[in-house]
Amino acid sequence: MSLNIKKQLNSQLSKDVLNVLELCSQTADENDFKIYLIGGIVRDLLLKRKSFDIDISVEGDAIKFCHLLAEKKYCKITQVQNDLKTAKAVFEHDVEIDFASTRQEFYPRRGHLPVVAKIGCSLEEDVYRRDFTINSLAMSLNKENYGDVIDYVGGVNDLNNKKLRVLHDNSFNEDPSRILRCLKFAARFNFHRDEHTKALQEKYINRQLHDDISWTRIKSELKQSFSLNMAKVYDMFLVNENYKLIYGERPDIKGLEIKTLIDKYQPEHVWLVYLATVLKNKNIIESFCFTRAEKKVFTDIEHLMNAHLSMMNSNYDIYKFFDKKSVESVLVYYLLTKRKEALIYLEKLYLIRVELNGDEIKELGITDGKQIGKILDELLKKKLAGNIVKKSDEIDFVKSKIK
Numbered sequence: 001m002s003l004n005i006k007k008q009l010n011s012q013l014s015k016d017v018l019n020v021l022e023l024c025s026q027t028a029d030e031n032d033f034k035i036y037l038i039g040g041i042v043r044d045l046l047l048k049r050k051s052f053d054i055d056i057s058v059e060g061d062a063i064k065f066c067h068l069l070a071e072k073k074y075c076k077i078t079q080v081q082n083d084l085k086t087a088k089a090v091f092e093h094d095v096e097i098d099f100a101s102t103r104q105e106f107y108p109r110r111g112h113l114p115v116v117a118k119i120g121c122s123l124e125e126d127v128y129r130r131d132f133t134i135n136s137l138a139m140s141l142n143k144e145n146y147g148d149v150i151d152y153v154g155g156v157n158d159l160n161n162k163k164l165r166v167l168h169d170n171s172f173n174e175d176p177s178r179i180l181r182c183l184k185f186a187a188r189f190n191f192h193r194d195e196h197t198k199a200l201q202e203k204y205i206n207r208q209l210h211d212d213i214s215w216t217r218i219k220s221e222l223k224q225s226f227s228l229n230m231a232k233v234y235d236m237f238l239v240n241e242n243y244k245l246i247y248g249e250r251p252d253i254k255g256l257e258i259k260t261l262i263d264k265y266q267p268e269h270v271w272l273v274y275l276a277t278v279l280k281n282k283n284i285i286e287s288f289c290f291t292r293a294e295k296k297v298f299t300d301i302e303h304l305m306n307a308h309l310s311m312m313n314s315n316y317d318i319y320k321f322f323d324k325k326s327v328e329s330v331l332v333y334y335l336l337t338k339r340k341e342a343l344i345y346l347e348k349l350y351l352i353r354v355e356l357n358g359d360e361i362k363e364l365g366i367t368d369g370k371q372i373g374k375i376l377d378e379l380l381k382k383k384l385a386g387n388i389v390k391k392s393d394e395i396d397f398v399k400s401k402i403k
Helices: 006-012 015-030 040-047 062-071 123-127 155-160 177-189 195-205 215-227 231-239 242-246 255-265 270-276 282-287 292-307 315-322 327-337 341-349 358-363 369-384 391-402
Strands: 034-038 055-059 075-081 086-091 096-101 103-106 115-119 138-140
Touching: 006 015, 006 040, 015 034, 015 062, 015 086, 034 040, 040 138, 040 155, 055 062, 055 123, 062 075, 062 086, 062 096, 103 123, 177 195, 177 215, 177 231, 177 242, 195 242, 215 231, 215 242, 215 270, 231 242, 231 255, 231 270, 255 270, 255 327, 270 292, 270 327, 292 315, 292 327, 315 341, 315 369, 327 341
Parallel strands: 055 096
Antiparallel strands: 034 055, 034 138, 075 086, 086 096, 103 115
8 A cells, every 4th residue: 555645745844845846846747757755854754753854866867857947947056966966956945955866886895985886776776775764765756646655665664663774784884874873863763773773783883893984974973963962862872882883981971961061061062072971092083083173172181181180179270270171071071080170160160261461461550471470360369269350350459469
């Protein structure tokens, strides 16, 4: 029995998106193209969830199809990849769609980017290169069967049973980042792995070496997963031993503890707080190709952890210890050491600054550089102790030094 989701389409997507899909449908029929909604959007329609990304698969040349749409002034092509025959186009009301030619792929090297073997293959051949059955569903956009769901791999049944299942036994060997994608989907949708997928995952994770993986793809999946800021993502990451993929170490930390701190202190790089609690291998840290700001988090953590400061007696001591360190690194330091001084710093001291600068102190009559440095330090101590509050208090203190 065929499944048609035209009703879900009309109720869940905006009129602007529906109008664009209709234009695509008409153009496809006029030019003998078969086109399909594919992947996440079909899954989300069936789950009655909001979907943000619209992907259309074209049996044939997707770039040629996009040019047909552009010639009719329906859209503007914003990006083209000739090697993969993919294109991105923007329609009226900023509706953006990714178009991809159906293709077959193979992996010449385990864990790295695939190589295209054939472009313009059948939809069925295209489907089998994907990750999980629930992401391998398509929906026809051609008039004769508009809204019909095409399911070659049992994805609809797996959706109904809340099951995550890979398409073939070599899936994780081809792309180990699918292990982390599995984690993300399990958390987002409250799904579970089927037993065979779980066994395949554990077999790969328990290998001694994982040098055949693409760190760029691993980083991307970790960033997406941990940026969800869901406690259960972290807990599952530990329980399923996913940290072994990145040569990590399992800490005695719960996801809820991390989430609570993140919600309270709002660090910029949420995902790094989760990741840094397990990632301690310097060589692997280098492999991730972190940005300068991301690297600073790990450098700051290393400095804090190696400081071995046994006692911080005053607010000034605490401030100087954590000063100029990223919020992420202070949170990770607390999580790994449980030193309450880290939270004192974030709670009470982090935003405290001396308002006067060196030039202003010169204008007040003190010109010696060393003396200015000492005065700024004294001002900081008094401000951290609560003895100085306003800028006018700072000015009065400087004037007292002149007298």
